[in-house]
Every structure is written in C-alpha cells, then in structure tokens.
Amino acid sequence: xxxxxxxxxxxxxxxxxxxxxxxxxxxxxxxxxxxxxxxxxxxxxxxxxxxxxxxxxxxxxxxxxxxxxxxxxxxxxxxxxxxxxxxxxxxxxxxxxxxxxxxxxxxxxxxxxxxxxxxxxxxxxxxxxxxxxxxxxxxxxxxxxxxxxxxxxxxxxxxxxxxxxxxxxxxxxxxxxxxxxxxxxxxxxxxxxxxxxxxxxxxxxxxxxxxxxxxxxxxxxxxxxxxxxxxxxxxxxxxxxxxxxxxxxxxxxxxxxxxxxxxxxxxxxxxxxxxxxxxxxxxxxxxxxxxxxxxxxxxxxxxxxxxxxxxxxxxxxxxxxxxxxxxxxxxxxxxxxxxxxxxxxxxxxxxxxxxxxxxxxxxxxxxx
Numbered sequence: 001x002x003x004x005x006x007x008x009x010x011x012x013x014x015x016x017x018x019x020x021x022x023x024x025x026x027x028x029x030x031x032x033x034x035x036x037x038x039x040x041x042x043x044x045x046x047x048x049x050x051x052x053x054x055x056x057x058x059x060x061x062x063x064x065x066x067x068x069x070x071x072x073x074x075x076x077x078x079x080x081x082x083x084x085x086x087x088x089x090x091x092x093x094x095x096x097x098x099x100x101x102x103x104x105x106x107x108x109x110x111x112x113x114x115x116x117x118x119x120x121x122x123x124x125x126x127x128x129x130x131x132x133x134x135x136x137x138x139x140x141x142x143x144x145x146x147x148x149x150x151x152x153x154x155x156x157x158x159x160x161x162x163x164x165x166x167x168x169x170x171x172x173x174x175x176x177x178x179x180x181x182x183x184x185x186x187x188x189x190x191x192x193x194x195x196x197x198x199x200x201x202x203x204x205x206x207x208x209x210x211x212x213x214x215x216x217x218x219x220x221x222x223x224x225x226x227x228x229x230x231x232x233x234x235x236x237x238x239x240x241x242x243x244x245x246x247x248x249x250x251x252x253x254x255x256x257x258x259x260x261x262x263x264x265x266x267x268x269x270x271x272x273x274x275x276x277x278x279x280x281x282x283x284x285x286x287x288x289x290x291x292x293x294x295x296x297x298x299x300x301x302x303x304x305x306x307x308x309x310x311x312x313x314x315x316x317x318x319x320x321x322x323x324x325x326x327x328x329x330x331x332x333x334x335x336x337x338x339x340x341x342x343x344x345x346x347x348x349x350x351x352x353x354x355x356x357x358x359x360x361x362x363x364x365x366x367x368x
Contacts, residue, residue, distance in 0.1 A: 083314030161277030187256035
C-alpha cells in the first residue's frame with residue numbers, strides 16, 4: 001500500500017489537500033480511497049501552517065516509511081476474507097442487481113448500489129454484525145470487493161434507509177423466481193431495539209422454512225395485541241403474504257424458534273445514536289444477510305448445515321496473499337468446509353496453496 005497527496009480545486013476557495021491510500025485489491029487491481037482530508041490551503045495557512053503542501057508531503061513520507069516497516073510473516077503480505085463467495089453466488093443466482101440499480105438510478109452516487117449492498121452484506125456476515133462504522137476495516141479485506149470511504153458508506157446507507165420495504169419486495173420477487181416458498185404457514189414475531197433514547201419495534205415474518213419474507217420497523221412505545229394484529233395485516237398486505245400467520249409471541253411453537261435468532265442478527269449492527277434512516281438501512285442489511293443464509297441453509301444445503309455453521313465457515317475461510325500474489329489458505333478443515341466442497345464440487349476449497357485463478361474460480365461458483 002502507498003500513501004500519496006491529492007490536490008484539487010473543488011471550489012473558488014482554492015486548493016484542497018487530501019491524503020489518499022492506494023492499495024491492491026485481489027481480483028480488482030489498484031484501488032484508491034481518501035485516508036484523511038487535510039483541508040483548504042488557505043484555511044491551513046490561517047491556522048499557522050506556512051507551507052501546507054510541504055507539511056502534507058512530510059506526513060506522507062512518514063506514513064509510507066511506517067508501512068514499509070510493518071512486520072511480515074515470512075512472505076505473507078495481506079490477509080483476505082474469501083468465505084463470502086457463497087453469498088456472492090446467492091446474489092448472482094437471484095439476479096437482483098439490475099432492479100436495485102434501477103431503483104436508485106435517480107440518485108447521484110459514485111458507485112453502483114447493487115455492488116454497495118452486496119459488499120455491506122458480506123461485511124455484516126464476516127464481522128458478525130459489527131457497527132457500520134467498523135465495516136470499512138472489513139471491506140478493505142474482502143476479496144474482490146471495491147473499497148468505500150466512510151463518507152460513501154454513510155451516503156449509501158442513507159439512500160436505502162427510507163426505501164427499505166422496496167428492497168425487501170425486490171428480494172422476495174427474485175426468490176420466488178428461483179425457489180418456491182412453503183406458504184402454508186407464516187410465523188410473525190416482534191422485538192425491541194434501542195437507538196439512543198428511541199425505542200424501535202421490529203416485526204419480522206418468516207415462511208414455513210424459516211426464510212424471512214417481510215419486515216416492518218417503527219419508532220414508538222410498546223404496542224398492544226390489537227396494534228400487533230394491525231401491523232401483521234400491514235406486513236401481509238405489503239409483501240403479498242398468503243396463508244395463515246402465527247404470532248410466535250402468543251403461541252408456543254418450536255418451528256419458529258429461528259425468528260429469535262434472526263432478530264439477534266438483524267439488530268446487531270445498529271449503534272446507540274444512529275439516525276432513523278441509518279437504523280432502517282442497517283436492519284435491511286441484516287435482513288438481507290439472514291435471508292441469504294436461511295436460503296443456503298434450507299434450499300441449497302437441505303439443512304445439512306445450520307446458519308451458525310455457515311457463518312462460522314465464512315468468517316474462518318481466509319487467505320493470505322504472498323509477495324508472488326498467490327495465496328495460502330489458513331481455513332481449518334471442518335464439517336462445513338467438507339460439505340460445501342462436496343455439494344458444490346469445489347475440489348480445491350481445502351487446498352493449502354491457491355493461485356489467483358483458483359480463488360477467482362471460487363467467486364464464479366454457481367449454485368444449482
């Protein structure tokens with residue numbers, strides 16, 4: 001990685017200085033992102049810095065020297081998470097990208113929303129639902145993914161927050177095109193989450209196979225049974241749910257125990273003082289992650305692997321890039337790895353040494 005000075009003139013105020021970081025992203029090539037914004041030269045001079053450009057260059061020299069001195073393990077140079085190839089295969093199978101990009105075509109973004117949403121879901125799973133502010137660190141180490149600055153992450157999150165039901169509709173539409181849902185019975189659960197001083201109430205509906213099919217989020221006090229029934233009808237209408245809906249908060253049923261697990265996942269990504277749109281977006285990212293994992297669990301691996309085993313595999317399947325830009329596989333051989341390897345015919349999944357074409361091949365995996 002290399003730091004460099006970016007000099008621009010965005011306004012009549014004059015020259016603006018930023019320190020940029022250039023990194024090599026396996027499968028993508030070199031990627032640049034803002035490391036730190038220094039400010040306008042005129043403002044910096046007013047603060048007593050005689051030569052802002054020279055001071056910035058000195059800082060960059062120190063950063064590059066520090067980067068060169070960072071200890072290496074043998075010939076290892078970069079750790080990359082690669083277990084999300086299964087999630088990528090699910091996104092590819094469902095074919096959501098075109099519709100998601102059409103939904104946001106009126107937004108002036110510097111990136112494709114479909115790529116952004118994919119990356120955020122990958123980061124959510126790999127980081128076990130860490131706060132959004134931590135995603136940037138994970139994203140930088142995701143194999144084959146573009147990097148996003150904190151500003152871009154916040155921008156993307158705010159865009160999808162206000163329209164989260166549409167993203168769920170889109171996901172449902174594409175699931176129905178690939179797999180037939182068991183709609184004989186649906187399970188509905190409610191859970192609370194706190195965002196600063198606000199109480200959030202989440203309604204989550206899942207089909208007979210425990211695959212989420214609808215979600216409603218609202219801010220307010222605890223609600224009664226009558227209001228819960230009303231919200232259940234709203235979810236049913238909004239997401240075209242047919243068949244019987246059982247409220248798991250009122251009825252004893254072991255079939256829907258996964259809803260409580262899903263709630264914990266979906267709620268795990270929010271901070272303590274996020275804006276309302278941000279919270280909705282983070283819930284949506286969690287919802288997408290859980291839905292894809294439940295599809296893998298039920299439709300792809302036929303319950304041979306649980307959601308927890310799938311997540312454990314994805315988080316543990318990491319590669320270390322050598323100076324020759326090949327990879328050493330540090331994943332531990334496990335039940336999940338062997339089942340995935342055999343069921344999807346990935347013969348080199350457990351190999352110690354992998355060439356770049358081998359890893360690229362993982363990310364071209366097709367799920368039948």
